[in-house]
Amino acid sequence: MNDLINVVDWSRGQFALTAMYHWLFVPLTLGLSVIVAVMETIYYRTRSERWLAITKFWMTLFGVNFAIGVATGIILEFEFGSNWSNYSWFVGDIFGAPLAIEGLLAFFMESTFIAVMFFGWKKVSPGFHLTATWLTAAGASISALWILVANAWMQYPVGMKFDPEQMRNVMDNFGAVVFSPVAIHKFLHAVFSGWTLAGVFVIGVSCWFLLRKRNADMARSSIKVGGCIGLAGIIMTLWSGDGSAVDVARVQPMKLAAMEGLYEGSCGQKIIAFGILNPDKTPQNDEDPYLLDISIPYGLSFLATHNPHAFVPGINDLINGVALTEAGDTVRTMSFAERIAQGRRAHEALRAFDSASAQGDTVAMNRASAELHENYASFGYGYLESPYEAVPPVDITFYAFHTMVLIGGYLFLFMILAVWAACKRPGWLKNKLVIWIGMLTVPLVWVCSEAGWVTAEVGRQPWIIQDIMPCKAAVSDISAGDVQLTFWMFAAVFTAFLAAEVCIMLRCISRGSKKDYSSSND
């Protein structure tokens, strides 16, 4: 059992490691591909050599980033099989389809047209080249769509039913899987956050050009394009983030409670704008959850339900199965202890079904099947030893969420100012303070982006499929030592490649700043 827990933790760690490294590169690919496509479109329409040179400069950085994104991405798909083999069988009927479709619809498009993008300048017509650039950008976004459909399904499993004969879940409504509101909000949130990140990257690099007083025209043109895409991105990210918050409140209320460090909920619940958690607080004690908090009245109720007076449950409310009406009356919901009991009944029913099936007793099979389906909604709880196991790490979720929100708010203001400066007040871009702010925002946007994923993934623990399967029931039959070894292998390789990528990027930027952007030189 101890080894099982170790395997689960190391497998979680390995997946988190590869996913976080992957997400360092993917949002830049998503956003920069669009920015490069817009720049090439300007070149196509104006036939200006200057825009061609600008396009090629950003395309070079895109290529460097794209390669390492591919390297970190391949392992993620296969880790579902290698480290979460039970999961792959238990829900592979549903989860595998989006991955296969992603490959067929998106990966081939990307890999085919990116070759044209980089090597086709003199081999195909300008129109065909521009089409290839847009198709590469579209391929990246289509890829994001399908992988986020798959991820959203893990957080909000719909469009399926449990088949006791095969002891697994099977899909019965593909539309429900693809068009789940969680999937749509996740897709928009992730893709547009990529636009934001790439916008900040372009602005930051261009600010460095301005600081060094090199190619100021090229830098200002890049800031205009990057700023406009980034501003559109942050507006859409905020909008879709609001939708995601409502989704989380509805389908993952425990995650929302952890995001806010909320133990006892109320109607008209305040939201923590800034806070420091009390490390001694647990669901079992009466300590104050916060050492310091600055809050906004009614904020969480409004965020979660768009109704400032609505009840938002806290961690203890969910564990104990308590809710309040707006009138202040207490309402009973199902406690986690009851859900554990219900989950165990589902397990027993499945065992009974299996025995009856072996004996060919169809009456007993039907009885067991009915019992199983009645209790299946809590199937995953049957694996838990205690209700407190269903509480995610509150501190990581809380701080990640608040980091994302605070930096996200800052980015909204930053983007407005960047676009305003580039379009209406070019003189601001000569101010060193403005230039330094532009450059220092670059690392912040990556912190914000990673924090978003940490919130989403840590906040849903212990579930690999919400309420249906905990991580500890999803692992492979491998030893903790095996996973530790591959963890460190990947950590070493990814870190080395990240260092190489950053060095190459910096060298490309440095060389690019010395280039003459009045012609393309190619």
Added chain:
Amino acid sequence: MTLIECLQDYWWLLVSVLGAALVFLLFVQGGQSMLLQSMSAVERTMMVNALGRKWELTFTTLVVFGGAFFASFPLFYSTSFGGAYWLWMLILFSFIIQAVSYEFRSKPGNLFGTRTYDVFLFINGCVGCVLLGVAVGMFFFGSEFTVTKTNILDGAAPVISCWAPSHGLEAIADWRNLVLGFAILFLARTQASLYFLGAIGQDDDFHRHQRRSVLINGGIFVVLFLLSLFLLLTADGVQTSADGSMRWVSHKYLWNFLDMWPVAVLFLLGVVSVVAGILGSALCSHFRGGIWYSGIGTVVVVVCLFCVAGFNDTAYYPSLLDVSSSLTIRNSSSSLFTLEVMSWVSVITPFVIAYIAYVWKKMDHKPITPQEMENTTHKY
């Protein structure tokens, strides 16, 4: 035959085509395995750039092959990847180091130097081919695993697919798998030379060298291929009965060829096409289209091998520990609903093949020359 059986067969065929395309596209890896040989800098640059424009296609095909297997035969995905952990991790590791190497190798500031990235490409070229061959070998020569679905209800040990403690290393140590692995490596090297003949417009010396390489690598490949074929035709396989029970049958794959004679005919035609591509290129000094004869032949041969592995009531993933745990097309597939949905999506496949072919033609209609390498700013 019921609808679900039709769809299961259809998806086995689709997975086979993807696997076959992957084996063909491994010419990229074959070319990489030659990069450390002595040659001029210009030749190396042209070879890297010729391969570099195709590496993503191979990489993508591998990923889609995995994704299609996951979607259509999830029990295989669960059993093989979770069980033969080290085999798959080593394969993936070799592809990870490939993915950055093309883009980084000649870029200033790449930290580790061009030579390091060329070594990475060489490792991927050799290890990737051999280990993928080992993975395919397990489809015929079996692996050490059991599948017990009721384990899912055991909270202390819930894993349904359990493997031998060596987790895939035993498959790498099996000489029969290695013979197949090395056959694939030398096929890939042969096809790389065939590809270079068409894609690189260098002087006669370079082409002469590539034709010699076709002859040497092709000769070794043919020997290894014949040995693999002998092992395959004399191997035992697992036969499934109508009631779902399974048993070992001697010379199962030979019987499959005899029972499915059109597959045997196609297989032979594929072999002839590969040999024609090799001999034509090695012996005729103006013939540069050998890659297509060899490539199409490879695809046909590999599809036929997958047919022999999975059709005719055969378990395509035999278990050496518990024969009843062996995986078949019937017991490891997705549900009817999922296969139907996926089949509708697969309608797009001809369109995908068409745009890949169109772009390939557009990009390769002029061979790479030293002048092109000198005059372009974006090269690997």
